[in-house]
Amino acid sequence: MSWEVPTMRSGTSYFNGALSRSLLRRFWPLIAAYALTWGLVGPLPLYSQYVRARALNAWAVWRDALSAASNTGVLMGLMFGICFAMAMFSHLASPRATNGLHALPARRETLFCTAYLTGLAAQAAVLAVNAALMGLVLSALGVFRAAVFAQLFAPLLPMVYAYSFGALCMVFTGQILAAPVFYGILNFLAVGLDALLSRFAGTFLYGWAGGPSGAVSVLLSPAYAMFVRVEVRTRYVGEDYWSYAYRYDPALEVADIRIQGLGLLAAYAAAGLLLAVLAMLVYRARHSEDTGSVVAIRWARPVFQYGVSFCAALALGQMLYSLIFGQHFSNGAFSLPGMLGCMAAAGLIGFFTAEMLLRKTVRVWKTGWKGALIVAAALTALGLTLSLDLTGYEGRVPAEADVEYAEVGLSAYGRFYTSANFYDEASLRLLTDAHRAVIADKARQQRGDDADDGELHRGYLYAAYHLKNGGMIERRYELIFDRAERNDPASLTGRIEALAGAQPLLRDKAFGGAFSNDLTQRERELTFTGGLLSTARKPIPRDPLSSVYLPQTYDEEVVERELSAAEARAVYEAIERDLAAGRVKNPIFEESEYWDCTVELYYSYAGRDSQYDSSMTRTSITREMTDTIAVLTQLVASLGVTFEYYVP
Amino acid sequence: MIEVKGVVKTFDGFAALDGADMTVPKGSVYGLVGPNGAGKTTLLRHLTGVYRQDRGTVTIDGAPVWENPAVKLRTASIPDDWNYFMQSTVRDMMRLYRGFYPRFDMARYEKLKAVFDIGETRMIRRLSKGMQKQVAFWLALCCLPDCLILDEPVDGLDPVMRRQVWSLILQDVAERGTTVLVSSHNLRELEDVCDHVGIMNRGKVLLERSLSELQDNTVKLQLVFPGEGAPALPDDLNVLHESAVGRVHTVIFRGRQEDILQRLGGMQPLLMDAVPLTLEEIFIYELGGADYAVRDIVL
Secondary structure, eight states, X not given: OOSSSXXXXXXXXOOOHHHHHHHHHHTHHHHHHHHHHHHHHTHHHHHHHHTTOSSOOHHHHHHHHHHIIIIIHHHHHHHHHHHHHHHHTGGGGOHHHHHHHHHSSSOHHHHHHHHHHHHHHXXXXXXXXXXXXXXXXXXXXXXXXXXXXXXXXXXXXXXXXXXXXXHHHHHHOSOTTHHHHHHHHHHHHHHHHHHHHHHHHHHHSTTBOOOTXXXXXXXXXXXXXXXXXXXXXXXXXXXXXXEETTOOOTTOOEEEEEEETHHHHHHXXXXXXXHHXXXXXXXXXXXXXXXXXXXXXXTHHHHHHHHHHHHHHHHHHHHHHHHHHOSOSSSTTOOHHHHHHHHHHHHHHHHHHHHHHHHTSSOXXXXXXXXXXXXXXXXXXXXXXXXXXXXXXXXXXXXXXXXEEEEEEEEETTTEEEEEEEOSXXXXXXXXXXXXXXXXXHHHHHHTOOSSBTTEEEEEEEEEEEETTSOEEEEEEEEEEEGXXXXXXTSHHHHHHHHHTSHHHHHHHHTTTOSOHHHHHTTOOOEEEEEEEEEESSOOOBOTTTOOBOHHHHHHHEEEEEEOHHHHHHHHHHHHHHHHTTOOOOOSSSOXXXXXXXXXXXXXXXXXXXXXXXXXXXXXXXXXXXXXXXHHHXXXXXXXXXXXXXXX | OEEEEEEEEEETTEEEEEEEEEEEOTTOEEEEEOOTTSSXXXXXXHHTTSSOOSEEEEEETTEEOTTOHHHHTTEXXXXXSOOOOTTOBHHHHHXXXXXXXXXXXXXXXXXXXXXXXXXXXXXXXXXXXXXXXXXXXXXXXXXXXXXXXXXXXXXXXXXXXXXXXXXXXXXXXXXXXXXXXXXXXXXXXXXXXXXXXXXXXXXXXXXXXXXXHHXXXXXXXXXXXXXXXXXXXXXTSEEEEEEEETTEEEEEEESOHHHHHHHHHTTOOSEEEEEOOOHHHHHHHHHHHTTOOOOOXXX
């Protein structure tokens, strides 16, 4: 190299073999532990479990192999990803090692890429060997299938994500123990924050039904998303959809098997590579002297500090409130100043804790009081803004013409529940009238009169308006109804009773919720395939409080009769006639008599874009459903049963 | 040539370097001295590419040091705390150095093995501080650096080993023209090996000269005047320090010895004797002028 050209810089090399070998030499125990653990959860149990099996079920072996590659792969990737990151970037947590390594003739990119690629290659090699061993075991068991084999490499995907994210956490912090804490929290932060924010908003906003961010927050919480969305699925002969791999039915024959959620894993792996690039950029910008700091990146320190403060206010504040004021978050005993005070106090605790961590001292009052003031003021302002409903959230009810459809759920007495989708304008008007009545009744509802006492009864109303412009308005109200107001159609109770009589809710009542509105809206042709009628031979004793059958008598007294396709259709048509004639009621505020008889109707329909192409409905019969009772009476004539009505 | 110009480095608002300037001539042995917290280590870490300056330039032979492997390839350093990796043996570290420094000389490594006499398979963390320093010298010298940057290098070494490593370093300076920048509080030792000295205080290099120049420019005189007490010294003389024991006055001046002797000769002292000045005295009296002096405190 010429010293005569002093300004010439060397070309950037992204890998240094000596450093890589040094890392492998120093951290071989971790690699060995990783390989050993994989051996213990992968090929070894697979072999030992099935090698002595007399009649080997190939698909069961594959199901276990793929389960190891998917569910176990996610868990192993997440667990070891951070361990490898902590090892490969351990120099960033020791000032001595940081200074020593950074004094060597290599650019920061070289150091980062060498450490990153070494860890990645070590894990990938272990996974490749593991997949090969699994393949050998499957061959030895005589169940090897080339088409499915590639899926055994699936653990590479969560590994790439987890390790890259771990690397990012390591370059962000200068404390080795802070890295797994950040890693763990950030992997679940979005869903946790979503839940906290939802509870926070629910405390202040009347009708809050949770934010629309559920799916997004799950995706932004990779560990959570991978745990809940990745599983082994099987396609059985005669079915064209993928179902639960452990579904048990001796008649089922497996046609194919796969890991569900590989796309999601691939997306996270791709995101992991982006995170690795981001980690390299952060590494370049990171100052050597910040090793030892909890947050080594300077611009991220205020984010960390205010983030900790905000999360503490949400989580700890609400906990503090419930400890001091009890579980009164949305009723008459709710204390707004109490809640604001608790949240501000918790926010300050979080703020000063973060300040202590950042400054590595407990004497933080002088340096932190200004920020603390900002936190307290911001939290109080946020709470007040929400409680005063400056955004008009609480009063928002859409015009019927703007609604494409609405999901409605209605409950009263705690044991009556009905739900349906509303499409027609008449039903939507009943809904919006009831909704407005609920809003107008806010003061009384929040006063929290004693429910279940005399004429007052608890219930709830859920409404999710899907608007034509693509938007959505979702509300959920815990309500107290006054039966004494039933005669006043403009009262809340009157409006709710009118809503309960909406046609979609009556259909839900008549068909036990099994016929979705979507189905009837699309006017698909139903093909009945049969049914089952269950009724009591004589009245069955019930628990006087819950109306539940006393178990020891149920099996002896109930008789069943299978229905043919024609009989099932006859019952269905009778129910439809009762419905059309107004003989199906939703007796939300009055007691109704039921016949101890349940009818299940089996049917199929064109499953154009549906996973299922068959289903069933279960109908409970009330005394008013005269047409249905007439049909059923003929059907049970040969069984010698006594009809009996009861009041639930 | 190592050149530092107007370098500023702040840590949480504190300026560890506050416009530091320094020039280390090629092939020289430059001693960087200064009180604790003067910014010596911070300055050296800029020269090894560990720290990035907030302002100013840090160059070696005109090329910036920061993120410049071409420059760092020719530079070896021994920081105050050298043990990088807890789990490494001497041989592991040799392999690491050999992988980063293409000029790493294995023949020299084998030859120095006999000098340092430390088992290659020993874990560095299990070695004493002095032995760790020996390993550091062993490896640094094998890199055949053109520029050697040492922070308190012989701290922890026994006297024999100190002499041994300085002998090796000076041999390299003589044979290969290696530039050595060394920070130390052991001024007596620096006096023996350095040909240039820079004095730092509060993030600045207060002065830097060749050692002979520095000694020529500072004069320590013992004076005895006739009669009681001493007459007032001429105002134009730059007096760094003055003390008296009986009738003997010891005065340290800044300036050329001939000029000072000529000026004082006019005062007809009974005795006017020039006494050799140590680096330690220069350090103490120069910093005394910069408001850093030994204070007479009675406890």
